[in-house]
Amino acid sequence: MTLQEVKALAAKGEGVKIEFKKKAAFPEKIVREIIAFANTEGGDLLIGVDDDGTVSGQRYIEEEIFVMEKAIRELIFPALTVEVFLVKLSEKKGVAVFRIGKSPDRPHYLLDTNRKQAFVRVQDRSIQASREVWEVLRKGRIPRDTIFTYGWKEEILIKAVGESGRITLREFSKLAKIPHFLASKTLVRLVTANVLAIHPQESEDYFTVKE
Numbered sequence: 001m002t003l004q005e006v007k008a009l010a011a012k013g014e015g016v017k018i019e020f021k022k023k024a025a026f027p028e029k030i031v032r033e034i035i036a037f038a039n040t041e042g043g044d045l046l047i048g049v050d051d052d053g054t055v056s057g058q059r060y061i062e063e064e065i066f067v068m069e070k071a072i073r074e075l076i077f078p079a080l081t082v083e084v085f086l087v088k089l090s091e092k093k094g095v096a097v098f099r100i101g102k103s104p105d106r107p108h109y110l111l112d113t114n115r116k117q118a119f120v121r122v123q124d125r126s127i128q129a130s131r132e133v134w135e136v137l138r139k140g141r142i143p144r145d146t147i148f149t150y151g152w153k154e155e156i157l158i159k160a161v162g163e164s165g166r167i168t169l170r171e172f173s174k175l176a177k178i179p180h181f182l183a184s185k186t187l188v189r190l191v192t193a194n195v196l197a198i199h200p201q202e203s204e205d206y207f208t209v210k211e
Contacts, residue, residue, distance in 0.1 A: 001085035003055075006095050009044055010053040014124040017043035022050055024064040027071035028112060034072060035108045036119040036126035037100040038080055039137055043121065048095035057093030061086060065096050075112050078105045107137040120200050127202045132169065135188045136198055153178060153186050158209075161196070166206045 012018055019033045024047055037043035047068070048058035058064055065084060072082055083099040107118040107129065118129040118137070129137070156176045161167050167175075173183035187207055190196040197210045 020049040036121040038103040039106045040121040042102040045098040057089040061094035139192045
């Protein structure tokens with residue numbers, strides 16, 4: 001990768017597939033961005049680039065790469081392969097580009113907690129995946145036809161989404177008068193059947209009819 005290519009990436013600004021970090025000061029937090037890219041559509045993590053897209057570089061960039069590669073090996077499960085590019089700005093400064101593909105082994109999650117935490121990318125942020133997003137990712141690893149019975153729950157759900165344009169798990173559970181776990185299973189099943197689309201959010205996911 002060339003410096004010109006790095007500057008072209010930086011010029012795009014942070015978004016669904018691009019994240020900037022000045023340095024790898026907190027690798028255990030930066031790893032969440034990498035997990036989110038792998039669980040969503042892939043992306044590039046640039047170290048040595050300011051929040052505003054300025055390619056300022058970082059001293060001892062090789063050490064930054066070493067720290068991040070160690071964190072990727074030790075904190076991500078299942079194991080994730082990441083491409084790394086080192087681009088020198090001068091004798092002392094450089095930029096590292098970690099290129100992450102959309103992973104066939106998703107969901108990947110963080111290992112340093114007592115519970116499994118997966119992350120996904122939403123606009124220019126990485127957020128923790130809900131149980132529903134986790135299940136959709138897991139089931140999506142092996143595409144297969146989803147067979148389901150279109151019953152009264154599904155009828156209530158589709159009608160409600162048609163009227164308001166979207167629905168949350170909580171709203172569906174309350175509307176259909178069914179437990180959260182049953183509402184969750186129904187929503188996940190319809191997403192994997194390509195009837196509904198899930199939209200991850202920091203507060204509460206919502207669901208819409210799949211276009």
